[in-house]
Amino acid sequence: MRVLHHYPLSPSSRLIRLYLSEKKIDFVTKLEVPWERNETYLKLNPSGDVPTLIDEDNTILCGANVIIEYFEELENNLSLIPGKVYEKSEVRRLIDWFERKFYHDVTFPLLNNRIIKRFVGEKNPSSEIIRGALQNLKIHLPYLEWLTENRKWVAGNEFSAADLAAASQLSVIDFMNDLNWFDYGEARAWYAKIKSRPSFRQLLSDEVEGISPPVHYNNLDF
Amino acid sequence: MRVLHHYPLSPSSRLIRLYLSEKKIDFVTKLEVPWERNETYLKLNPSGDVPTLIDEDNTILCGANVIIEYFEELENNLSLIPGKVYEKSEVRRLIDWFERKFYHDVTFPLLNNRIIKRFVGEKNPSSEIIRGALQNLKIHLPYLEWLTENRKWVAGNEFSAADLAAASQLSVIDFMNDLNWFDYGEARAWYAKIKSRPSFRQLLSDEVEGISPPVHYNNLDF
Numbered sequence: 537m538r539v540l541h542h543y544p545l546s547p548s549s550r551l552i553r554l555y556l557s558e559k560k561i562d563f564v565t566k567l568e569v570p571w572e573r574n575e576t577y578l579k580l581n582p583s584g585d586v587p588t589l590i591d592e593d594n595t596i597l598c599g600a601n602v603i604i605e606y607f608e609e610l611e612n613n614l615s616l617i618p619g620k621v622y623e624k625s626e627v628r629r630l631i632d633w634f635e636r637k638f639y640h641d642v643t644f645p646l647l648n649n650r651i652i653k654r655f656v657g658e659k660n661p662s663s664e665i666i667r668g669a670l671q672n673l674k675i676h677l678p679y680l681e682w683l684t685e686n687r688k689w690v691a692g693n694e695f696s697a698a699d700l701a702a703a704s705q706l707s708v709i710d711f712m713n714d715l716n717w718f719d720y721g722e723a724r725a726w727y728a729k730i731k732s733r734p735s736f737r738q739l740l741s742d743e744v745e746g747i748s749p750p751v752h753y754n755n756l757d758f
Numbered sequence: 759m760r761v762l763h764h765y766p767l768s769p770s771s772r773l774i775r776l777y778l779s780e781k782k783i784d785f786v787t788k789l790e791v792p793w794e795r796n797e798t799y800l801k802l803n804p805s806g807d808v809p810t811l812i813d814e815d816n817t818i819l820c821g822a823n824v825i826i827e828y829f830e831e832l833e834n835n836l837s838l839i840p841g842k843v844y845e846k847s848e849v850r851r852l853i854d855w856f857e858r859k860f861y862h863d864v865t866f867p868l869l870n871n872r873i874i875k876r877f878v879g880e881k882n883p884s885s886e887i888i889r890g891a892l893q894n895l896k897i898h899l900p901y902l903e904w905l906t907e908n909r910k911w912v913a914g915n916e917f918s919a920a921d922l923a924a925a926s927q928l929s930v931i932d933f934m935n936d937l938n939w940f941d942y943g944e945a946r947a948w949y950a951k952i953k954s955r956p957s958f959r960q961l962l963s964d965e966v967e968g969i970s971p972p973v974h975y976n977n978l979d980f
Contacts, residue, residue, distance in 0.1 A: 582901060583859045595844045598851045601823070605850055609843050621831050622817045628827055629820045636858070637805045679804060 538563040541577065541588040543570055544742040545651060545711060547643055548600040548635060549587040550704035555604060555697055556589075557735035559614055563589070571656055600635060604697055616697040627691045630683075630698035634705050638676055643705050645669040650712050651747065670714060677720050684722040703730040707739055713750040732756050760785040763799065763810040765792055766964040767873060767933060769865055770822040770857060771809040772926035777826060777919055778811075779957035781836055785811070793878055822857060826919055838919040849913045852905075852920035856927050860898055865927050867891040872934050873969065892936060899942050906948040925952040929961055935972040954978050 540556070540563045542549035556563050568577055568586050581588040581598040589597040597603045608617050617627045646669045649661040680702065683690050691698040706727060709715045717724040730736060740754035752758040762778070762785045764771035778785050790799055790808050803810040803820040811819040819825045830839050839849045868891045871883040902924065905912050913920040928949060931937045939946040952958060962976035974980040 583855055585859070595847070597847055599854050601854055602847050602850045605827075606843060606847050609846070621828060624831070625817070625819055625824050625828050628824045632821050632823055633805055637807070 538592055539566050539590045540564070541566050541568040541580065541586060541590075543568055543586045544744055545647060545708050546570065546586045547639060547701075547704040547708050548585070550707060550739055551600050551635070551697070551701050552587045552589065552603050553738060554700040554704065554735045555600075555607075555616060557738065558616060558700070558733075559607060559611055561607065561611065569655075571652060600701075601631070604631070616695075616700070618694040618696055619692065623692055623694075627696045627698045630691050631701045634698070634701040638702075638705050641672040642669050642676060643708055646709060646712055646714055650714075651744070654746075673709070673714070674718075677718070677723060680726075681720040681723045684726040690726070699726075699730060703727060703736070707731075707736075710753055711742070711744075711749045713753075728756070728758070731758075760814055761812045762787050763790040763802065763808055763812075764788070765790055765808045766966055767869060767930050768792065768808045769861060769923075769926040769930050770807070772929060772961055773822050773857070773919070773923050774809045774811065774825050775960060776922040776926065776957045777822075777829075777838060779960065780838060780922070780955075781829060781833055783829065783833065791877075793874060822923075823853070826853070838917075838922070840916040840918055841914065845914055845916075849918045849920045852913050853923045856920070856923040860924075860927050863894040864891050864898060865930055868931060868934055868936055872936075873966070876968075895931070895936070896940075899940070899945060902948075903942040903945045906944040912948070921948075921952060925949065925958070929953075929958075932975055933964070933966075933971045935975075950978070950980070953980075 538556075538561070540549075540552060542553065542565050544550075544567075553565070568574065568588075570584060570586055573584060577588070578584055580590070580596055583598065585599065587600060587603065589603050591597060591606075595606075597606055604617070608615060617624050619627075645665050649666050649669075653659060653661055680690075687693070689695050689699050690702050706715060717727075731740075760778075760783070762771075762774060764775065764787050766772075766789075775787070790796065790810075792806060792808055795806060799810075800806055802812070802818055805820065807821065809822060809825065811825050813819060813828075817828075819828050826839070830837060839846045841849075867887045871888050871891075875881060875883055902912075909915070911917050911921050912924050928937060939949075953962075
């Protein structure tokens with residue numbers, strides 16, 4: 537059986553759990569805590585980041601991008617980078633945007649200050665960094681609103697891995713109770729659609745030691 | 759003619775200049791200074807990052823990953839993500855590793871403190887951050903040494919975009935005179951091979967306002 541090394545609140549891990557479920561590719565999960573720098577895990581994935589997937593033939597696939605491109609090439613039944621070559625570029629652009637830009641500006645600073653610092657016991661959370669990340673969220677959500685207002689799905693007419701990448705980031709922010717939809721009605725309606733997909737259920741029951749999500753987190757009528 | 763919006767010391771921009779030259783795809787360059795947040799440019803690429811390529815049919819391609827996957831699909835004459843599906847995964851893994859991990863740990867903090875801060879005139883360079891980045895370089899170079907010792911090219915038997923991604927990061931560090939090969943003979947020999955390729959010549963004549971690279975920078979017998 538395929539084994540996905542993941543951390544529940546890593547957005548890239550969530551992206552791959554959603555992606556594999558949508559493609560109906562079976563896997564079991566193994567918890568990996570990235571900041572513990574587990575030596576055995578570092579041999580699988582020298583970057584130390586999650587996720588890593590060990591395929592049935594023992595092929596080691598490191599990182600969300602590698603895993604997605606691998607299965608897009610192998611399993612053509614349901615493409616999650618769909619369309620012509622320029623439409624695929626738009627899917628990949630938005631995966632990058634959420635996985636790099638949005639994660640760097642919003643998700644990581646919140647995650648680091650609200651959750652990771654509790655576990656590593658290193659420093660106090662920085663309220664300045666949290667404020668900055670929430671400010672960035674208010675800049676980035678209008679872009680998601682624009683995308684969902686003008687398109688059926690985030691990257692165009694087809695449901696794609698870009699929707700999963702976006703929803704993965706937002707779900708982690710929502711777990712920390714930092715997601716406020718303000719006036720973003722289209723983005724909110726889009727998120728409600730994603731949240732009600734069967735693939736999303738596994739994320740809604742995630743537990744993190746000592747930390748509870750807000751009540752609305754696993755409510756489909758949030 | 760294709761237009762590549764780039765910044766000379768952005769490793770992702772260098773990766774694409776090398777990539778297009780290796781594939782014999784013609785392009786002209788347009789200078790984009792990422793921290794100036796040019797409004798016209800932000801309409802092309804909402805992330806504000808470089809590179810962005812405008813193809814001949816006006817398709818807009820944002821970011822190194824998107825550009826590479828686009829041309830890998832369109833131009834099959836010379837593949838720079840070569841091999842079977844698992845070999846391609848190794849190329850993609852290493853592109854990610856250099857573009858994300860190595861850039862985050864080494865290239866960006868050096869670039870930000872040695873170059874960008876001069877132009878934005880914001881804060882003094884942090885010698886602590888520079889020391890940390892150089893320390894990270896001493897951790898990451900042995901990995902490159904291991905790769906080049908055990909393989910013909912960085913990702914395996916074939917020359918690939920992973921070699922270009924690695925060389926792009928190193929060339930920016932070398933421009934800042936922060937590259938010391940210590941005892942890394944195999945990595946150094948690999949870098950000398952890449953540096954002597956015709957595609958690399960354009961990088962060696964790059965000029966950045968007011969900043970000169972060290973004498974050995976454009977020397978093929980460094």
